[in-house]
Amino acid sequence: MSITVIFTGFMVMLLLMFLSMPVAVSILTVGGVGGYMAYGMPLVETMGGVVWGTLNNPVMTAIPLFMLLGELLLRGGIADRMFETLAVWLGRLPGGLLHTNIGTCALFSATSGSSVATAATVGTIALPALGERDYPVRPALGTLAAGGTLGILIPPSVNLLVYGSLANVSVGQLFIAGILPGVLLTLLFSAYVAFSYPDAGRNSAAPEVSKEEKRRLLRHLVPPAVIFGIVMGSIYGGLATPTESAALGVIAAFYFVWKGGRLSWDLLENCFIQSARTSGMVILVIVCALLLNVTLSMTGGTQAVTRWVTGLGLSQTTLLLLLVVFYVILGMFMDAMSMLVLTVPIAVPMVTALGVDPVWFGVFVVVMCEIGLITPPVGMNLFVVQGVRKGGGDFNDVIRGATPFVIIMIVFAALLVAVPQIALFLPDMAAGR
Secondary structure (H helix, E strand, O other): OOHHHHHHHHHHHHHHHHOOOOHHHHHHHHHHHHHHHHHOHHHHHHHHHHHHHHHOOHHHHHHHHHHHHHHHHHHOOHHHHHHHHHHHHHOOOOOOHHHHHHHHHHHHHHHHOOHHHHHHHHHHHHHHHHHHOOOOHHHHHHHHHHHHHHHHOOOOOHHHHHHHHHHOOOHHHHHHHHHHHHHHHHHHHHHHHHHHOOOOOOOOOOOOOOHHHHHHHHHHHHHHHHHHHHHHHHHHOOOOOHHHHHHHHHHHHHHHHHHOOOOOHHHHHHHHHHHHHHHHHHHHHHHHHHHHHHHHHHOOHHHHHHHHHHHOOOOHHHHHHHHHHHHHHHHOOOOHHHHHHHHHHHHHHHHHOOOOOHHHHHHHHHHHHHHHHOOOOOOHHHHHHHHOOOOOOOHHHHHHHHHHHHHHHHHHHHHHHHOOHHHHHHHHHHOOO
16 A cells, blocks of 8 residues: 555545544544455455454453543542642642642542543632632633643543553553653643742632641542552552453442442433443544554555655654644644544554654653644633633633643653653553663
8 A cells, every 4th residue: 555545545534524524434434445445345344353352352341431430520529629628738829729720630630531521520610719719711721721631641541541452552551651741741730830820819818728627628639549549559569450440440439429428320320321422432433443453454554654654764753753743733623532543553553663662652642632632723621611611701711821731731742752761760660670
């Protein structure tokens, strides 16, 4: 298969998506038609086995479990109490509750695995409090949109799960690789807030809280810490697979929701329905992407791209910096999951041929997907944050508020390229290397 054919197929997929055709249908159309044109019905018929094998992959079971975990935390009131606690502890820092937005997003990310859920949950809780205390609108919206992106980087992350399934990389290694980059990115966001908005909220009268009350509120941070410890500890303690660890996390979430007095049939019904809808959408896109991968593999498309890239004589750093530009542009027109499933089958063989570690590349790709979540015109988190604003408002406020964080994340992506150990330090240490 020639590079021209591959490029044409990729552009056809983008065109179909721009014409509002569902992502899964666009991918399946190009993959199915391309496979039929190359090999006829025999190749198309073998795709049924790919679907069956994909849906029987234990990793797929982890996706609805992590979705359910996030829904339980959202509807069980745990996220509300997390915000209340961090508002008391971080509200006195330069930037005030803007730090609370970022901190709550980071903690919620460590248990939910979904960026959209993180942005929507924290935004619903935070915006009324920020409005009452006269915080500037743009940075308030920007910190929520950017903080929400941490949901697909800090483990457990659904996007890292999907990457591991598509690239055949250890999900456990990906999870531990995402911890340090997630923490560093959170600190960079907070540093920017402290430097740029040191007086935010200072004119509002924040209630004084005694030291005893502050210590008492720390108990609300116990549920996310315990759930994170169970999920990650069971994986690296050799006690459970990622799927089993997700199930353990859900059981722990049930316990905390029950202990908080919020467990009810209505809550369970809402959690199950919403997690089923989201999981169905994600898994459908993954299946279609794997069908496209069958066509690329059987027709030699992946090998052709790899040969073409290696033939250009690019260095590893040059290729990765070009991929930064490519993903930033692609993220302006495509959602994060679509970017992931569309590019990973081609990009992973291409970069590994130049010696790039596939675990590191998983973190890199997810960071680039994060950027796509807050770049217009299709930045999903921008629309989510705008949607939870009471009374609406100018959408440009969200875009301008998030723009500085886009720049920070691009710089961070370049830093990842320059210092790969940011992502590989913990996996290497866990492996004894």
